[in-house]
């Protein structure tokens with residue numbers, strides 16, 4: 220298969236530092252054919268689990284009769300996969316553009332979304348399946364061909380696509396984008412994949428792996444170092460490590476599409492009329508069961524937005540913790556693209572306070588301005604600056620009453636929304652981010668006035684970015700105390716969220732709270 224394989228891996232370095240930790244929910248919701256649940260998501264199967272399957276649905280067409288042109292939904296998924304793997308693109312940004320270009324809406328868009336996101340998430344497991352079925356290392360297969368195969372395997376093992384449709388359409392993709400020869404190779408490999416169900420494939424590729432972490436990593440398609448870190452984070456936050464499979468499975472399941480209703484800017488009736496329902500998770504959170512959030516006037520006008528409930532809870536906790544003295548100046552130190560600043564600006568406006576939103580990247584600061592447009596329109600006192608947050612403490616000491624540090628981090632708590640992130644991140648990112656994170660927290664503690672509050676937040680449960688940053692910074696300061704944040708993490712009914720840890724900080728979990736894995740610590744300067 221000269222055109223399907225080659226000697227080495229030859230993949231480009233797919234890493235690209237991003238610092239992108241907006242909520243990025245748009246496009247993350249699957250739909251259309253329901254994903255099969257079990258091998259990785261707690262029950263994906265839909266097939267006999269043991270051994271080889273019985274007679275399969277085979278295509279009646281001969282290879283010559285089969286489609287040579289891929290259908291638009293699969294073509295779109297393939298194009299996005301190539302951009303992710305070849306150009307370092309982000310699927311949550313690239314997919315909406317690709318859907319628009321292909322004019323896909325409704326079920327076709329939902330199919331393309333599930334195919335893209337599911338394939339990227341499950342890539343680790345699928346490569347092992349491909350390697351077994353092709354009898355060669357996945358790394359020895361040209362990445363464009365491997366991407367076609369991954370899409371085919373996801374249709375066969377992760378979605379309810381009939382075998383004949385999955386195989387013939389994926390072969391068409393290979394012929395159209397790679398070559399005739401690649402089509403033959405893809406056909407042969409996928410036919411072998413159809414010989415077993417998802418559960419049987421997992422058993423086969425994990426057979427003989429004794430280390431439970433390595434086994435869980437392959438079964439749930441995560442890099443091993445992330446599985447180890449998540450296990451440590453569960454234990455450090457008082458949860459049993461037996462929950463690890465549920466946590467990993469939650470990363471392989473699309474999260475709900477949650478909206479934030481920015482207080483004072485949008486009425487409940489308007490959201491209800493648009494089909495949204497109140498989420499029990501946070502007083503400002505709404506769930507949009509179907510449809511495009513961009514169709515809502517409140518979203519287009521910045522009065523509501525797509526935002527994970529966990530992000531909302533953190534901003535609400537910072538805003539609601541009691542404060543002695545003035546409460547007039549709020550700062551969001553690392554604000555881009557502005558999700559939490561949007562909520563803080565609305566809350567500050569209701570209280571007669573101002574919000575200063577700072578962001579180091581000019582492009583992302585521009586996104587913050589756009590995000591805050593709804594609050595500004597309503598008269599909120601908001602300033603957006605481009606600057607290094609590490610310098611704010613020295614430049615404006617003892618100046619703010621409440622400060623949010625939503626720090627640049629690995630984003631390991633948001634893996635369900637950023638399907639390729641798990642394959643891009645490396646332990647080296649932690650080494651790189653650690654000093655920056657500590658400097659930002661120190662700067663915030665300098666910038667807050669005595670008696671004021673600083674919230675340290677990450678969308679990562681990794682101990683190195685959560686507990687250790689706070690402990691390290693506090694070791695050298697005797698003017699700061701930790702405040703128990705858990706009483707301020709309130710659900711829609713006003714009750715503190717359960718299972719957020721032993722305090723004083725709090726860790727949210729996708730498998731427990733159905734939010735991103737956000738961490739928050741609240742600090743008060745004496």
Ligand SMILES: C[S@@+](CC[C@H](N)C(=O)[O-])C[C@H]1O[C@@H](n2cnc3c(N)ncnc32)[C@H](O)[C@@H]1O
Pocket residue numbers: 238239240241242530552553554555556557558559560577578579580583606607608609625626627628
């Ligand atoms: C986790 S994101 C913030 C997300 C934001 N709070 C939201 O809810 O949309 C972290 C942000 O910190 C920014 N950042 C990184 N280094 C920074 C620095 N030295 N000073 C200020 N911002 C920084 C990144 O560009 C990124 O936009």
